Amino acid sequence: MKQELEEIRAAAIAALASAATEDAVEDVRVNYLGRKGRLTGVLRGMRDVSPDERPLMGALVNRIKDEVESAIAEALTKARAIERSRRVESERIDVSVPGRRAILGHAHPLTQVTRELVDVFVGLGFSVAEGPEIEDDYHNFEALNFPHDHPARDMQDTLFVEGGWVMRTHTSPVQIRVMESEQPPFMVIATGATYRHDSDATHSPMFHQIEGFMVDRGVTFADLKGVLTRAVRELFGADRAVRLRPSFFPFTEPSAELDIGCFGCGGRGGACRLCKGTGWIEVLGSGMIDPNVFRAVGYDPEEYSGFAFGIGIERIAMLKYQIDDIRRFFANDLRFLKQF
């Protein structure tokens, strides 16, 4: 019997040596340790062994069984390792295939520019206010010191709405609405759609503005220069040249237009098309709020002063992205939208 056990052990180990796959190892296990396996048969034959031989034989059988089992376990590990490396060798993906995904959409260039502007001014402490687009003549013109039958109204060709209303020609009526409902000090910006009766490559009947104003005791033109210079440099670069130049708006006095050094030619001018050779690009209009505006909302212009400014969003976006025609913003061609 002892010899038979040694033979079984040797045979099992030999069989395992040639068992390269998990299935082959399993076959070996069934052949030796399965219900009808050879080693199981020997174990079953232990009943016939005399009682005094039993301890010795029992120990031998268990030892052989342990040996076979650990050999099987070892063979199994080896077979699995072989299997894994075979899998690794056979599995190949095409990493050049396009990924499966939602193609990312794009925020409209006008909202991207608006967001950038709003963030700069909110960062400087301005709060955002809103107002209606269908305005009355009082808020859009009269309170802003545009008298009736005055040529200043020519600057803003108006779209009229039935019932005596107008489509707001600028975001400035929000100034009046805020001042009517609040007391200084405040720093406010307003942004949104504005309308004029005008349409060509640089004018759209609907366009967008961002308006800002600050009212407090002792606000000066020098403060206006400071705040706008800072904002503009945050938007267009820290060493951007900035200049203010006298202009006219009915609701500010003194009024100023702000130019920045041209980013087409670096301010050198010459044959630059972007700045028409002047080296400067106009980016916003501004000024000290006119005393008549303060009187319209019941503020004492001797007590309070303030400044206001307005920026055309389309203009900034056209300059920034070098877009040739304002109407592209509103055609919403996907080939255009996906460039931003």
Next chain:
Amino acid sequence: MKLSLRWLREFVDTPLDTAALCERLTMGGLEVDGVEERGDEIRGVVVARIAATRPHPEADRLTLCEVETGGSAPLLVVCGAANARSGIYVAFAVDGAELPGGRRIGNAEIRGVASSGMLCSEAELDLADDSEGILELGSDAPLGRDVAEHLGLRDTVLEISITPNRGDCLSVLGLAREVSLLTGAKLREPSVRIRESGAPCSDEVSVRIDDAAGCRRYAARVVRGVRIAPSPLWLRLRLQAAGLRSINNVVDVTNLVMLERGQPLHAFDLQRLARREIVVRRAGDTSALQTLDGVVRALQSDDLLITTGAEPIALAGVMGGADTEVVDDTTDLLLESAWFDPSSVRRTARRLDLGSEASYRFERSVDIDGVPAALDRAAALIEELTGGRVAPGIIDEYPGCRPAQPIELRPQRVNAILGCEIDRQEVERTMKALGATVVEAGGALAVTPPSFRTDLEREIDLIEEIARVVGYDRIPTTLPKRPLTSGGMPIRMRLERELRGLLCSAGLCELVGLAFATTAANQQLPGINLGGSAVQLLNPLSRDEAELRTSLLQSVVAMWRHNRNQNATAIAGFSFGKVYWRQDDGLPAEGWRLAGVLAGEMPLAGLGARRPPEFVDVKGMLENLFAHLDLEAAVSWQLGAPWPTLHPGKSASILLDDQLLGVAGALHPDAELALDADGPHWLFEIDLDRLASRSVTPRLFRGLPRFPAVVRDLAIVVGGDFRSADIVRFVREWNRELVEDVCLFDEYVGSPIAPGKKSLAYSVAYRASDRTLTDEEVNALQEQLAAALEKKFKVEHRQ
């Protein structure tokens, strides 16, 4: 305003070159928009004299001219002009000369005779649109001199934007004053010498002003015996540089004086006046006037008129009448120079769409003190150019004369507004430089601006002048002294930013559409949560789009259509924007909306990604937005949309707390046809105001479950139009303690399911908070649930 620098230099000498002058003007508030060099295109044209002529041997109409230019031997030039004759001085284009339009002149053989160069007509030199014969120069022209130089054609013309407050700068003299102020160069005020003869002016005509508010000053002169003729070249050139057409010598003089001094003038044919009394009055009952363009104008009672007797002869400041117009046989003139009320002129000119150089200047107020001087200047010029005689005396009615009102200017206020340190002396000096008189008045200065600066009425106007003249770059750059505050933005704006990010991630591009709409589009897409009617524009840019959109979907559908026409396959877009309506009480209202489209194919990339969008795509995307806002539980979807133009079986109303929040769905096939929008698509529109105003309960942490969940599937067969969400809602309520979640994961129609039925598969997650559920417990729960569903919904179960 076009400014000839040649003309400017008659009034002011500035040492600045053109670039420096432009810079100074621009930084002084007179923005130079463009610089045009004139006369440069004429090269090699010199003054010459025709020494002798003889006929061309081969052609009757051609003349052979011997031309001398003062230098070498005479040249032979063949000329076809009838006025080519011996002794006249002409413009001679030598061999190699260049003419306007890029034309080059060379030697040529004309009908067998060698011709050297060409004798030029006015048209060939671009001095007139068309002309007869060759240009004849005065006999004082120096032979051999460059003609462009001789005629003063070489000029630099600046295009300057004049802001509406600066009517005083709409003239050469006005701009010369500015150049003097901004550069310190000395101004040469022009003086006028006038020769008068014959019977006095007052014998001929009188003037009465009935409306002194409309016409504060009216001056007139009479000139007799004029001969109407074309203007001399120098006058035509002046007008041409300013962009005005030449009419005749009298009209051209009035225009020249307007350009020079900013005072529009009018010349009436004195003999054609019905009566010799001029009355300035409102139109009242006078109903019509035929203006000199031949059109009969309907008048309104407050139009300001110039009349004789009952007859209107001019719309004051706007346009003269046809009956009293200066014509070729006019001999006697009544010249008018007046101040008309700016808003009155503006109202009439705008109503009749008769804007002109004259009305433009009256609207911006002319210099009331300059009224007689402009008249004298014109009369003197007319005398000089037309042979007319100026009647002695001037009529000058001035009922609107007001004493000058000094303005109080506090030097400390200048610095308080500007934030700079400008001393009293400089304030005073600046005021005097712009022509004001300055008197000490206590601590302040009493400043009386010159009459031409009608824009200076208040202290702040003077402060602006100081800033402008000293230069904005002299004002320091400071930051406001105020405590720190943090900026904020409206909830809607923050919401937009979040949703924009989610929608872009889902593959949609943002679009911005114009707010204008056609009536048809507003009918097709009436919008949600608005009452009343569409807002009508009175002067729309396009008559088709005379309304404002009631639904943001109009912009979305326009974008879809545009991109489909460009053959885009995947059209996925969204927009944030306003819609507008007129409430039943007549007041306009507006609201924010979010709308979008998935059309054509899904905006997906990768293998197997090409497929049309399905309802679940648009719904899933919106569910993600609601989930992001923690509002999923408050939102429900109902079959059918609020408008008939959406497909009744393929659209949904979206409710938030049982109130309409939005719609999602496909167009009714009829609407597809009407809107020219076809192909697979899903649209949505959400009331952003309602979404932004919904208060959101703050999120709180909930403990993680301690015991495992057991998930079982449940397959049922129901009728084809069964609402799958009803099961979900029922199961959740059926055992709130142990059912943790239930969701639909499969829907199937087709064999072996009976026709008209569908199979739905849900997974149900059971979990107890205090123990691990056993298989037996869960099996029992599944059986009870199956029974409950059978009873409630009459469903069949599938194995």
